[in-house]
Amino acid sequence: MITVIESLIVIVPSLIVVAYVTIAERKTMASMQRRLGPIKWCRIPLSRVKLSNSEKLLKLTVLVNKINLQICKNIDLFKVTILKMIEREVDNCGSKSTSKVVKEQRVDGNWYGKKPYLRSTLMDFERNYLVKVLSNQINNKYYSTSTCSNIDGNSLNPWFITGFCDAEGSFMILILREPKNKIGWTVKARFSIGLHVKDKAILESLNNYLGNIGSISKQGKYSVQYRVSSLDSIANILIPFFEKYPLITQKKADYLLFKQAVNLMLNKEHLTTSGIEKLVAIKTNLNLGLSDELKLAFPKVLPIQRPLIENQLIKDPNWLAGFSSGEGCFNVRLKKLESSLLGLQTILTFKLSQHSRDKELMESIVDYLNCGNVYKDSDSVQYVVTKFTDLTDKLIPFFDKYEIIGIKTQDYVDFKKVVKLMQDKDHLTESGLNKIIIIKDGMNKGRKE
Numbered sequence: 001m002i003t004v005i006e007s008l009i010v011i012v013p014s015l016i017v018v019a020y021v022t023i024a025e026r027k028t029m030a031s032m033q034r035r036l037g038p039i040k041w042c043r044i045p046l047s048r049v050k051l052s053n054s055e056k057l058l059k060l061t062v063l064v065n066k067i068n069l070q071i072c073k074n075i076d077l078f079k080v081t082i083l084k085m086i087e088r089e090v091d092n093c094g095s096k097s098t099s100k101v102v103k104e105q106r107v108d109g110n111w112y113g114k115k116p117y118l119r120s121t122l123m124d125f126e127r128n129y130l131v132k133v134l135s136n137q138i139n140n141k142y143y144s145t146s147t148c149s150n151i152d153g154n155s156l157n158p159w160f161i162t163g164f165c166d167a168e169g170s171f172m173i174l175i176l177r178e179p180k181n182k183i184g185w186t187v188k189a190r191f192s193i194g195l196h197v198k199d200k201a202i203l204e205s206l207n208n209y210l211g212n213i214g215s216i217s218k219q220g221k222y223s224v225q226y227r228v229s230s231l232d233s234i235a236n237i238l239i240p241f242f243e244k245y246p247l248i249t250q251k252k253a254d255y256l257l258f259k260q261a262v263n264l265m266l267n268k269e270h271l272t273t274s275g276i277e278k279l280v281a282i283k284t285n286l287n288l289g290l291s292d293e294l295k296l297a298f299p300k301v302l303p304i305q306r307p308l309i310e311n312q313l314i315k316d317p318n319w320l321a322g323f324s325s326g327e328g329c330f331n332v333r334l335k336k337l338e339s340s341l342l343g344l345q346t347i348l349t350f351k352l353s354q355h356s357r358d359k360e361l362m363e364s365i366v367d368y369l370n371c372g373n374v375y376k377d378s379d380s381v382q383y384v385v386t387k388f389t390d391l392t393d394k395l396i397p398f399f400d401k402y403e404i405i406g407i408k409t410q411d412y413v414d415f416k417k418v419v420k421l422m423q424d425k426d427h428l429t430e431s432g433l434n435k436i437i438i439i440k441d442g443m444n445k446g447r448k449e
Contacts, residue, residue: 156209159315160322160405162245164206167326168193169251171258173283175276175294187270187279189262191228191238199406200224202325213237234262248314249323250357253307257286277301312361314368321402327352328408330415332440346427346436348418350395352383369394392419410447414439 170192178186191214193203200216203226207214213233219225228238239259247255261282269275277298284290284303314320329351337345350372354362362374362383371390375382385395396416404412418427418436426432442448 156205157316157318157322158209158241158245159318160325160402161206161209162242162247163319163322163324164202164326165193165242165322166247166249166251166319167323168195170194170287171251171254173258173261173279173286175279175283177293183271183273183276185276187261187265187276188229189231189234189258189265191234191258192225194219194223194225196407197222197224202406210237210241231262231265235266248309248312248319249361250309250355252309254286256307257282257304261286310360312358313364317398317402320365320368321399321404324352324399325404325406325408327354328404329353329444330408330411332415332418332436332443334437334440341428342430342433344433346418346422346433347386348388348391348415348422350385350391350415354381355379356381369398371395388419388422392423407447411443414443 172190172192174188174190176186176188177184193206195203197218203216203224207216207226210228213230214226214228216224216226228234239262242255246252261279264270264275264278264282270279280290280294280298280301281304283294284301285306290298329349331349331351333347333349335345335347336343352362352365356376356379359374359376359381362381365383366372366374369385371387371394372383372385375384385391396419399412403409417439421427421432421436424432427436440446
């Protein structure tokens, strides 16, 4: 009798806990259904591919304002696990904390057909849990596995920013007619970066790093532009930044001319006719030079000499990560090859392109990474890596350590998937080649999401 009573004392509390957890779970699911709509379940096709991070920790999580998930859609034969970890040990979560404990809910054995689905979500800190059960932490926060979530303005490396600006930045001096001004002209200094709207997060993070000195506006349907137009911000924040972390492409010549123009403006010389002429002389060799209107208005102004940038050596690996995030291209190509069993050869290429005047820089990248070749035509130069062992042993380890950010991250991830298929010799099989074709068609300009 005593044994039975002792057993009941042990079992009954456990049953109560299970019932409590079950009720909490049901309330959570009901709450999620009210917010997200009914949960849809379906079996996956017979032909399926295992997700790259199946049974691994989620690395990409980002807070979003709107629900853009469909819970557990197309998940087959899954199990949910809850893991404790130190927040600083979760790669790419963009956190600055040092010792907070978080939990991760992970869906293992997750599969997808043509499109990947949610497989893992970092929910929140332990202190926010309404009940000490992970799935009950459903408040007003929702998370997405966005591939751009490795962007965090607070943790951007300054050399990464310089590299990205070397690729995408533009230094401009605008000289515009202004009849209301005494001299008939007005002058504006501007630094800008234009990107596809999908990479708006990069501009937001960069602006955050610089102290929110600029603005981001939409330019057409698919483009956004970051602008810094305040002379005070340019003189006191932007220029000191580039003095500390200097550009190394020939774009540095534009920066040096831009800095000269800004100094003239700080000295109020742009308010005089002679000052305007000095600015026109600078602008002749800045970017695309003078407009037809300025050429007609200032026919006697002689251009100043454009600086020549030499000794283009990479000072920090993060510069190359930033530059590649802007100019890099990860490409998968299928070439007809009759000698191949399947009639197609898979060719992988990483490429960086610049104006031909940056040939020295491209050659320095060959030395820096100890791989690749430089090819030059009439007005451009390209750094190209195609050798498979260079990709696997040098390039990929480099970018795994010094990360690409933005939408190009997705191309890099897909590129690595094809590399893995080739390492496993799957590209020599029909099923493996079909996987490569699907991945290839969804990369770069073929990416639709």
